[in-house]
Amino acid sequence: MSRLSLRVRRAWLVPALVAFLAVLLLVIAGAQAGPRRTFTSDAPNVSQLAVMHPQARVCEGGVTSDGPSDAVGVWGGSVGPVAGLKVEVQDARTGRTLARGGLDVGPPLGEHVADLHGQIPGGRPVRVCLVEVFGAYGLWGSGIVHPGFPLTGMLTDPRAPVPGAFDFSLVLLNAHRSLLGSLSTAFSRAALFRPSWVGSWTFWLLAAGVLATFALAVVAVTAAASDEEDPPLRRASRR
Amino acid sequence: MQRTIEGGPERTAEPTRPRPSRGSAARLRLKPPRSLAALLGIVVLIGVTWALLVPPWQSPDELDHFAYAQSLAENFALPGKADRADDSSDEMSANAAVGANNTAFYPGSSPPDWSASDYAAYLSAEHHPDPPPRTNGGGPNGADPNPPLYYLVADVGYLLDYGGTAFGRLYAMRLIGVLILAATTLGGWLLAGEALGRRRLPQVVCAAVIGLLPMTTFMSTSVNPDGLLIALWTWALWLGARVIKRGAASWDPVGLCAVTAAAVMTKATSYALVGPVLLALLIGVLRRPAGERRKALNRVAPGVVVLAVPLIGWLYTAHTLGRAGINSVGAPAAHPFNLRQFLSYVWQFYLPRLPWLTPLKVTPGLPAYEIWLRQGFGQFGWLDVSEPGWLYPTAAAVLLALGLAGLYAVVRAIRRRDLTLLAFFALTLLALLLLLHMSAYLLLIGGYSGFLQGRYLLPGVGLLGLCAGLVVAALPGRARPLAGSLALVALLAVQVISMSSVLQAYYT
Numbered sequence: 001m002s003r004l005s006l007r008v009r010r011a012w013l014v015p016a017l018v019a020f021l022a023v024l025l026l027v028i029a030g031a032q033a034g035p036r037r038t039f040t041s042d043a044p045n046v047s048q049l050a051v052m053h054p055q056a057r058v059c060e061g062g063v064t065s066d067g068p069s070d071a072v073g074v075w076g077g078s079v080g081p082v083a084g085l086k087v088e089v090q091d092a093r094t095g096r097t098l099a100r101g102g103l104d105v106g107p108p109l110g111e112h113v114a115d116l117h118g119q120i121p122g123g124r125p126v127r128v129c130l131v132e133v134f135g136a137y138g139l140w141g142s143g144i145v146h147p148g149f150p151l152t153g154m155l156t157d158p159r160a161p162v163p164g165a166f167d168f169s170l171v172l173l174n175a176h177r178s179l180l181g182s183l184s185t186a187f188s189r190a191a192l193f194r195p196s197w198v199g200s201w202t203f204w205l206l207a208a209g210v211l212a213t214f215a216l217a218v219v220a221v222t223a224a225a226s227d228e229e230d231p232p233l234r235r236a237s238r239r
Numbered sequence: 240m241q242r243t244i245e246g247g248p249e250r251t252a253e254p255t256r257p258r259p260s261r262g263s264a265a266r267l268r269l270k271p272p273r274s275l276a277a278l279l280g281i282v283v284l285i286g287v288t289w290a291l292l293v294p295p296w297q298s299p300d301e302l303d304h305f306a307y308a309q310s311l312a313e314n315f316a317l318p319g320k321a322d323r324a325d326d327s328s329d330e331m332s333a334n335a336a337v338g339a340n341n342t343a344f345y346p347g348s349s350p351p352d353w354s355a356s357d358y359a360a361y362l363s364a365e366h367h368p369d370p371p372p373r374t375n376g377g378g379p380n381g382a383d384p385n386p387p388l389y390y391l392v393a394d395v396g397y398l399l400d401y402g403g404t405a406f407g408r409l410y411a412m413r414l415i416g417v418l419i420l421a422a423t424t425l426g427g428w429l430l431a432g433e434a435l436g437r438r439r440l441p442q443v444v445c446a447a448v449i450g451l452l453p454m455t456t457f458m459s460t461s462v463n464p465d466g467l468l469i470a471l472w473t474w475a476l477w478l479g480a481r482v483i484k485r486g487a488a489s490w491d492p493v494g495l496c497a498v499t500a501a502a503v504m505t506k507a508t509s510y511a512l513v514g515p516v517l518l519a520l521l522i523g524v525l526r527r528p529a530g531e532r533r534k535a536l537n538r539v540a541p542g543v544v545v546l547a548v549p550l551i552g553w554l555y556t557a558h559t560l561g562r563a564g565i566n567s568v569g570a571p572a573a574h575p576f577n578l579r580q581f582l583s584y585v586w587q588f589y590l591p592r593l594p595w596l597t598p599l600k601v602t603p604g605l606p607a608y609e610i611w612l613r614q615g616f617g618q619f620g621w622l623d624v625s626e627p628g629w630l631y632p633t634a635a636a637v638l639l640a641l642g643l644a645g646l647y648a649v650v651r652a653i654r655r656r657d658l659t660l661l662a663f664f665a666l667t668l669l670a671l672l673l674l675l676h677m678s679a680y681l682l683l684i685g686g687y688s689g690f691l692q693g694r695y696l697l698p699g700v701g702l703l704g705l706c707a708g709l710v711v712a713a714l715p716g717r718a719r720p721l722a723g724s725l726a727l728v729a730l731l732a733v734q735v736i737s738m739s740s741v742l743q744a745y746y747t
Contacts, residue, residue, distance in 0.1 A: 015724035022728045026735050036747045037350070042338060044345035075348055111347055145341070145349075169348035179739060179747065186746040189353040193295055193337040193361070195400065195407040202291065209284040210735060216277045216284075217727040220447075223273035224439035225720040 015221040019214040030180040035073075035113060035173040038065035038122060043167035045075035045111075045140040052085075052132040052139055059152050060170055061127025062092030067185075069120040069172040072101060072128055075140040077109040083135030087114040092125035105137060113173065120172060128170060141168035183207070274443050275428055282424045282450040285734050286417035290460040292738060294351040294745050295409055296339040297620045298461035299692070303382035305409055305462050306330060308390040310377035312397045318376070319383035319562060327376030333405035336361035343621045346744045353746075365404050384563050386553055388504035389464035392419070412462045419466045420459035424450030426473035430701050431708040433480040434660060438712055440723045445708030449473060449700050451730040453617040453626075453737040458694050464506045465694055471502035472698035475512055476667065476705075479519035483659050487523030487535040495519065496542035500549045507565055508698065511670040516546070518666055522659045574684040584680050601679070601688040608635065614693025617737050622692070624744040626737060634733075638703070644713075645706040668699050 041060060052058065072087050087101040099118030120126055130139070145167050187203035194202075271279075296302045306326045310318040313327070326334070334340060336357060341349040352358070364370065396411035403411070427449035431442040449455065459466030478495035485491060499516045502509035520542065524535045557563065584599040588606045592598060602609040616634045617626045652661045675695050682690045711722050 011720055014721050015728070018721075018724040018728045019731075022732045026732060029736075030739065034743075040348065040350055042341065042349045042352070044341045044349035045347075046345065073347075142341075142349075169345075171348065177747075179743065182747045186742050189351075189746045190292065190294075190742075192353065192355060192358040193333075193351065193406050194291065195403060195410045198291060198410070206284070206288040206291065210288055210738070213281040213284050213731055213734075214728065216281045217724070217731055220274045220277035220281065220443050221440070221720055221723045221727055223277060224443045224723060227272060227274060227439040228716075228719070 011225045012218055012222040015218040019218050023211070023214055027180070031178045033176045033178050035071060035175045036177040036182045036185075037171050038067045038069045038174050039063055039170075039172040041141075041167050041170040042145045043142045043169045045169040046142045047140065048076070048138045049141045049166050049168055050139055051079050052083075052130070052137045054132050054134055056132045057129055058139065058168065059127050059129040060168060061090075062125030063128065063170070063172070064125050065120060065122050065172045067122040067174060069116075069122070069174050070099075070118075071113050071115050071173040071175045073111050073113045073171040073173055074130060075109070075111050075169040076105070076138045078105045078107050079136040079138050080107070081135075082106055083137040084133035085112075085114070085137055086131040086133050087116065088129045088131065089116065089118075089120050090127045090129065092127045098126060102133075105135075109138075109140070111171075113175075115175060128172075130168075139168050141166055141170075143167075272439060274439050275425075275446070278428070278443055278446055278450070279421050279424060281447075281731070282421055282456075283417055285451065285456055285731075286420045286460050287414065288738060289456050290413035290417055291410060292741055293413075293457070293461065293619070294339070294342060295337050295406055296334060297342060297346070297351070297745070298457065298463060299621060299694070300381050301409075301462050302326065302330070302334065302339065303380040304390070304393075304464070305412070306376050306380055307382045307385065307387075308393045308397055308412060308462065309373060309408075311387060311390050312394045313374045314377055316377055317383065317387060317560065317562065319379050320377055321379060323378035324376055325378045325380045327373050328371035329373040329405050330376065332364065332371040333361070333409075337406075342745070344623050346620060346623055350745050362404070385464055385506060386504045388501060389467045389506070392467060393462060409462060413460050416460040416462070416466045419470050420450060420456060423455065423459060423466075423470040423473050426470060426477050427701055427704045430473060430477040430480060431705060433477055433484060434705055435708050435712050440719045441708035441712040444711045444723050444726045445704040447704075447727050447730055448707040449704035451727075451734060452697075452700060452703075453619075453733055454615055454694055455697055455700055456734065457617075457619050457737070458697060465697060468502060468506045468508065469697045469700060471498050471505060471509070472512065472667075473701040474498045475502060475516065476664070476701040479516060479663050479667070480660055482519045482523040483526065483663055485523075486526040486531075487520065487538055489538070492520055492523065492539045492542035493545055494542075496546035500546045502698075503550055504553060508671070508674060508695065510565065511674040512667065512698075513546075514670050515663055515667040519663045522663065526659070574681075576681070577684075580684070581677070581680050584683065585676055588676065599683065601683065601691065606691070610691050610693050611696055612638065612693070615696050616693070617733075617740075618693065619737065619741050620744065624741055626733075626740055630733070630736065641703060641706040641710065644710045645702070647713075648706070648709050664702055664705070668702055671696070671699050 041063065050058075072089065074085075083105050085103040085105065087103065088097055089099040090097050099116035099120055101114035101116040103112050103114045105112050144165055184200070187200040190203055191198055191200045296305065303325075307318050309327055309330065310316055336352065338349060338352045342351050393412040393415055396413070396415035397408045400407040400411040424446045427446035428442050431445035435441045435445070455469055459469060475495060475498045478491060478498055481491045482495050495516055499509070499512050502512055520539050524532055524539060527535045554565075580597075580599070583596050586593070587596060587598070587600050591605070592600065600606060612635050613625075613631050614622060616631065616638075618624065649661060649665075652658055675691060679691045682688070707726060711719055711726070714722050
């Protein structure tokens with residue numbers, strides 16, 4: 001066996017090693033835990049609904065998450081250097097408090113996540129309440145999206161919106177799920193509002209296809225390297 | 240003295256060995272190289288995943304582009320009629336069902352509807368004997384100044400799933416974009432083959448950079464003319480290089496002009512391509528020996544007709560219909576063009592503002608980084624889905640290295656006095672940048688600062704791919720497979736990270 005053909009035959013080793021390492025790193029990254037949404041009010045954070053001053057309390061519910069949740073996300077920002085919020089999650093039927101949390105928020109507008117002490121069970125209607133503890137908090141949301149769970153409560157701002165006409169932007173989160181562990185949920189969500197032939201299976205198949213592209217990359221580089229060393233026309237002329 | 244013409248890519252067959260028979264050589268030439276076939280397989284798999292993964296209408300102006308294509312498919316009429324609704328009831332009901340308007344810009348708080356019962360309700364309305372009409376759109380929207388070529392291409396997808404829901408038709412149009420993406424990648428392969436010679440590793444890397452840059456994949460598989468624009472510009476770069484290197488041989492000038500005309504018929508940005516293409520034709524003719532120039536001119540003349548006729552036809556049609564054939568920007572009468580101010584704007588786009596310059600910045604940070612790099616590399620959805628923060632500076636470092644490699648090529652070309660290809664590529668990039676910056680400047684002094692987006696630079700992505708191919712070509716033989724592997728695998732890893740970002744933004 002000539003040295004050239006040996007080199008060509010071994011050419012796949014380096015690309016394969018590089019591809020394997022990349023896939024390994026991606027799998028490790030995908031296995032890291034992070035917040036995943038179990039419920040969303042679908043109210044986009046388009047405008048400031050009200051400024052909450054101390055003792056102001058707003059609630060939204062009953063909302064039902066599709067899995068256990070241990071964090072709540074709301075949108076807004078402090079009016080002033082810092083604002084403190086208390087988050088309470090109650091059983092929508094009995095009013096019993098299921099979980100609590102707190103947030104210290106600065107001025108930049110954005111999503112603020114409160115980790116909860118206690119877990120919100122999936123499939124049970126709950127009401128999420130925000131209570132201003134100190135400072136002032138600008139709460140963001142939109143006109144009502146779901147009449148089923150409007151914003152309710154006491155707002156000390158005289159320009160506060162009419163209760164029942166607005167939703168504040170709200171998500172319930174499971175903070176300890178990995179992306180890889182969430183793929184099944186994500187694919188079943190993504191399968192809706194697609195062509196009739198698309199289902200969760202399509203995304204599993206595509207995920208396998210994306211994984212296969214690393215193997216195809218090895219083929220592409222190996223074939224290109226061997227063509228450079230031993231071009232096809234030259235190969236054909238030797239036959 | 241007889242002048243010689245470079246005969247295109249070098250041949251690698253050894254003259255001392257017996258040549259393959261004519262038939263087997265032809266078969267070998269027709270058969271795509273395995274490396275290209277594998278790369279196209281990768282691009283198609285990644286493209287289909289993007290096309291189906293991104294939620295309905297979650298790419299820039301996709302609602303408007305869908306409405307344009309629907310107006311053509313249903314009424315065979317260009318949109319923009321003042322007495323009609325922007326979007327058809329069919330599109331509006333689908334948009335409302337999935338919550339596309341709310342998701343745009345706010346995917347965190349308002350992701351696409353996940354409710355199976357809402358989807359069932361939509362399907363039941365859609366399958367009602369009297370579904371929402373598709374023909375009552377065609378009113379003015381943001382896309383209506385565009386020429387119609389892309390929308391006619393996308394309508395092939397629309398008609399393939401004509402009996403389906405609006406979602407079926409939208410995704411069928413996106414899947415047409417996968418073919419366009421494959422054509423872009425093939426164009427990159429050919430471009431590298433022409434500019435760098437038939438060297439497979441540089442060709443693979445060049446084509447991969449072009450076809451697998453996350454933003455190219457995302458835009459090509461959205462309902463948006465940008466995908467076709469990128470493909471046509473990449474093909475124009477290849478054909479321009481052919482015309483220059485082969486001295487306007489055979490049908491190259493006609494091909495180049497046809498691709499340029501198609502690009503102009505896709506988006507007005509492509510008027511920037513006309514100057515560089517004329518330069519390529521001129522160089523191609525001048526590179527022939529004096530006695531052959533008349534023959535070469537005879538080959539260029541039909542090309543010029545192929546370029547001019549569709550353009551004049553479109554401008555005339557647009558004028559007849561009372562439409563803008565060329566998009567107009569700014570309000571020059573109120574804010575006249577000022578060269579010093581324009582240069583100051585360009586300076587502040589690329590470099591930190593000097594104390595004595597009047598602020599003309601369009602982003603809080605350096606616009607070149609925020610717009611060209613961040614948005615051009617990967618900001619998805621309605622620019623509301625970003626890559627992980629660390630990826631942008633990493634990409635900036637890699638792109639800077641590629642830019643320096645490009646500069647090295649310029650220096651080498653100057654030393655070799657091989658300036659013709661370089662002039663064509665440089666003029667193409669400069670013309671694109673000049674058109675974009677001029678438009679942005681006119682809008683800025685008219686009071687609008689949000690015009691430029693990173694994706695507008697993507698028609699020039701072929702040159703980025705070429706820089707990457709050049710780096711691989713310049714490496715010693717043993718290092719090339721490793722460099723090729725790193726480039727391809729890094730691009731695929733970035734693709735996975737980008738798709739994960741999209742999945743997390745909308746569906747987890």
